[in-house]
Amino acid sequence: MTLTTVFDVQQLLKRFGIFVYVGDRATNLDMMELEIRDLYQSQLIDSIEYQTAILLLRREIGEEKQK
Secondary structure, three states, X not given: OOOOOHXXXXXXXXXXXXXXXXXXXXXXXXXXXXXXXXXXXXXXXXXXXXXXXXXXXXXXXXXXXXX
């Protein structure tokens, strides 16, 4: 699976039955980052998926903080 958007990261999490919705976009992104980290530490996703997802999420978090 190629990760290019936050939606793709959401779909990756969904494959593992993880749905993140808190109501606040910045908090959602933070929670998604924690879930991605847990999946990687549990060796359920590979390093490429992990790195790409983290970079996408951090970029989006940065954009949210600029608003």
